[in-house]
Amino acid sequence: MTNYRIQGATGEWEVVIGLEVHAQVTSNAKLFSGASTAFGAEPNTQVSLVDAAMPGMLPVPNRECIRQAVRTGMAIEAQINKWSRFDRKNYFYADLPQGYQISQLYHPIVGEGSLTIDADEKAGIPEDKVIGIERIHVEQDAGKLMHDQHPTMSYVDLNRTGVALMEIVSKPDMTSPAEAGAYVRKLRSILRYVGSCDGNMEEGSMRADVNVSVRKVGDTELGTRTETKNVNSVRFVMQVIEFEANRQVDVLEEGGSIDQETRLFDPGTGTTRTMRSKEDAHDYRYFPDPDLLPLELEDDFIEECKASLPELPDAKRARYENELGLTPYNARELTAEVETFARFETLLAETANALGKDEKKVATPVANWALSVAPGVIKSLGDEADASHATAARQAAILKMQDAGEISGGQAKEIFEIVLKEGREPDEIADTEGLKQVSDTGAIEAAIDAIIAANGDKVEEYRGGKDKLFGFFVGQTMKAMQGKANPAVVNQILKGKLG
């Protein structure tokens, strides 16, 4: 259990949080028409007569949107409803030409499921926690209103009207801002693995309605909740909860009561305020859409959805730890984002292939390279780095030389720098720029002989039991070799000569 508590004048309060996440489904065309879903087009150029609700136009569902909702449901291990239905949610607003949103109230396509948020001691999540998901339904997005372009008018762009959304409704299972933040991040990760939503919160592809209520610690009844609409970042979700929970505690402790209401978040101030709306705003008069027959899923359709699911974050992370032998930290970092694991897996395959070794054998050095060495070099170069030069083949070539003892860790970084700046091949760089370790025992032996001859006293001390001096001899040898000697070879020869 989380220990997130609000200290009030009358005692301790706990917070109960549920999230409704709207995720835009990745598809070429809209949910019920053939108009494009691409972001950023000229206003009203991606509006069909169906989206504009011209009389007589009929909706026909897009198979891909249905498929992505089903695959998402499978990824959260939810019940898939083979029979679902579309309903009309009636309200009158300028961003909704139909006068109703086609949604699924009574029979959603996906039923109960869950996801697991990962333990994060620092954030106050002591252990992994399962968050229940109530349902996922498919619905239409609304258009966009612009209020600041004209003194007396609002401008309406219907390009987004009719784009498919999944509404993913959690159970009220979260009890701290950190848990809610972890939930949104995990959900986003799953959606991006599945490929059903790009998870781009800046472009509004994912936004959350945040339901918050408070109660005295120990109470079992839920308090009255408020719903803060359209929150579009993880940080803002956490801010909304923090602010709402404290506001509600203040109201209740002063003897007031919480109205079940819709609120708006102001990112500028980090506060929420009541949406000025009419009493009947929630009188949606839902009824089954007579333009659409029930949606019945065939077995082979469901089978294809299942077969096309990729390895999901939790499974991948477990495999990285158990089969590749990576540390829990590395496994978590590498599996958090689709781009990160994709790059890692490509480089891992390339490196294993270059070395003729099993992936397991090279996973740890490749993970360290991918997570810390390579990003460090890229960051230090800033604008000088051209990431397109850093192909998997070139990075694997560097790792191969390092594995063979031909180059040191420092030389690997230097070679990678030149790769990033100039796009040259690592083998050629190592040769041309003299970035290779000397493993030639003759040269190293000569250097060591000279050092032993010049430091007779230290040799005696070492032989007399002062083991720490070994480091001195290594240092001297490396210095004499200008840092290019293979340390393993140096150690071996020194041990032999010092006896």
Next chain:
Amino acid sequence: MSVTREEVAKIAQLARIRMGEEDLDHLVPEFNNILTWVEQLGEVDTSGVEPMTAVIPQELRLRDDVIDADPKTGGGRQDDVLANAPVAEHGFYGVPKVIE
């Protein structure tokens, strides 16, 4: 079940249908006639009967995920969709200012 004059007026308001007092005079009894009839239908025992969703047995058709495959249901017709708008500027519909 029956509805009051106020309820009918409210439903009309929600649907943005202007309704005068005279309209309400005949609509309220009409609504209540319909409701009485539906109530009568409710007396039939339909337990165990599958709900009928279409008169002719048919399945919901789905479309392929293709942009503008059919010009009638595709986009790229800004002029057409704006043609009936009382105000259209810079490619947008113009409506009286609405701010929550």
